[in-house]
Amino acid sequence: MSDLEAFRAETAAWLEANCPPEMRQPARGDEDACWGGRNATFKPGQKEWLDKMAAKGWTVPDWPKEYGGGGLSRAETKILNQEMARLRCRQPLSSFGIWMLGPALLKFGTEAQKKHFLPPIARGEIRWCQGYSEPGSGSDLASLQTSAVDEGDHFVVNGQKIWTSYADKADWIFCLTRTDKNEKHKGITFLLFDMASEGVTTKPIELISGASAFCETFFDDVKVPKTYGEGVSSVVYEVNKGWDVAKYLLGHERSMISGMGGGGGSLSLGQQLSDAIGRDENGQMVDPILRAKAAELDVDLLAFRAMAERFGDTFKAGMCHPAQPNMMKYAGTEMNKDRLELVMSAGGSAALEWESEASNGGKKSRDWLRTKANSIEGGTSEVMLNVVSKQILQLPNK
Ligand SMILES: Cc1cc2nc3c(=O)[nH]c(=O)nc-3n(C[C@H](O)[C@H](O)[C@H](O)COP(=O)(O)OP(=O)(O)OC[C@H]3O[C@@H](n4cnc5c(N)ncnc54)[C@H](O)[C@@H]3O)c2cc1C
Numbered sequence: 001m002s003d004l005e006a007f008r009a010e011t012a013a014w015l016e017a018n019c020p021p022e023m024r025q026p027a028r029g030d031e032d033a034c035w036g037g038r039n040a041t042f043k044p045g046q047k048e049w050l051d052k053m054a055a056k057g058w059t060v061p062d063w064p065k066e067y068g069g070g071g072l073s074r075a076e077t078k079i080l081n082q083e084m085a086r087l088r089c090r091q092p093l094s095s096f097g098i099w100m101l102g103p104a105l106l107k108f109g110t111e112a113q114k115k116h117f118l119p120p121i122a123r124g125e126i127r128w129c130q131g132y133s134e135p136g137s138g139s140d141l142a143s144l145q146t147s148a149v150d151e152g153d154h155f156v157v158n159g160q161k162i163w164t165s166y167a168d169k170a171d172w173i174f175c176l177t178r179t180d181k182n183e184k185h186k187g188i189t190f191l192l193f194d195m196a197s198e199g200v201t202t203k204p205i206e207l208i209s210g211a212s213a214f215c216e217t218f219f220d221d222v223k224v225p226k227t228y229g230e231g232v233s234s235v236v237y238e239v240n241k242g243w244d245v246a247k248y249l250l251g252h253e254r255s256m257i258s259g260m261g262g263g264g265g266s267l268s269l270g271q272q273l274s275d276a277i278g279r280d281e282n283g284q285m286v287d288p289i290l291r292a293k294a295a296e297l298d299v300d301l302l303a304f305r306a307m308a309e310r311f312g313d314t315f316k317a318g319m320c321h322p323a324q325p326n327m328m329k330y331a332g333t334e335m336n337k338d339r340l341e342l343v344m345s346a347g348g349s350a351a352l353e354w355e356s357e358a359s360n361g362g363k364k365s366r367d368w369l370r371t372k373a374n375s376i377e378g379g380t381s382e383v384m385l386n387v388v389s390k391q392i393l394q395l396p397n398k
Pocket of ligand 1: 129130131132133134136137138139140161162163164165166373374376377378379380381382383386
């Protein structure tokens, strides 16, 4: 047996023995996932699963061990994801710290910042939110106006962010601030601070569904210390060089939103729709038109997963085109919208119901509505296409 085969067998055995049964059911949505944090509340099985996975470093399997990770190679990480998907184990932690800030700190952080911030992210102790968008600065993010003024041993931050997901539940924020009004991209600083700081307020934005996943976030004379202890600066990278960090982080965010980390465990669309609308005497989906469409989208998904795997390898090797995350985000989110549209049309009006146990709290319709936001958050599809057309296809910039 090769080392990787042995690793697969051990991993599968450990997951079987340690994953609580509740964590082997799909989450109903964002609110059913475990987000950790100082004020975390846990549903049955979540805390046990989080603690066990964090102890092995498997909340962030490919991060180095000294920062709370599992130290796994890329091949081992893939095996872990595959076995988790096969055994239907949930991810133990949903976290902007893992998906966004962590990778940026691994690249741009100092050793002291990595040791200070990364392990609590890996253990799910600190929940982070993303302070990027402002009223008037969404797609044109670099026009942001929230200011951070240097006052010696601290910065004073004033301004407003918007669409800050879960700002009202987050412990800390990674925040883009303007430190030079005369420079657009070269006047931005990437700051880390506590949401409990005096002068930070959040106001949830109520959505049509009644949920409020976003907030307006206000900063009124917020004092942000320059350091949080020996060498632990609140600035990531350097003052006025935050745009480099912001762009790198967006690349990770876009890859994550594209669904690349999905692991490939869910049933194919063909299987899902056949289960929902029935099979003929040959075991095939009864409706031939839906069957053909589902097959087309399932083939697209397989192609996307193959492309995502290649992208992951080239990214790890530092050989990936800088605009590739834009391409992946566009392809993944638009494909996912098409898949969920088909699920809804196959389900008819019953698919719109969203309260009963039978519909798993309306999982289909909620997933369908959520896909609409995927092609906006982290940069819209139109903006992704602009970047692909200029940077990959080299089309003229009119
Ligand atoms: C679910 C969700 C979660 C989010 N979470 C966060 C968060 O946690 N933190 C955060 O900071 N932000 C967050 N956002 C905000 C998100 O990043 C912005 O919505 C996004 O960048 C678009 O900006 P905007 O909403 O200001 O739209 P605008 O930039 O005003 O765009 C409006 C429309 O114009 C189009 N458009 C704009 N510029 C161009 C162009 N050059 N060419 C062609 N078309 C263009 C866009 O495609 C869009 O259709 C979230 C958004 C969503 C939907």
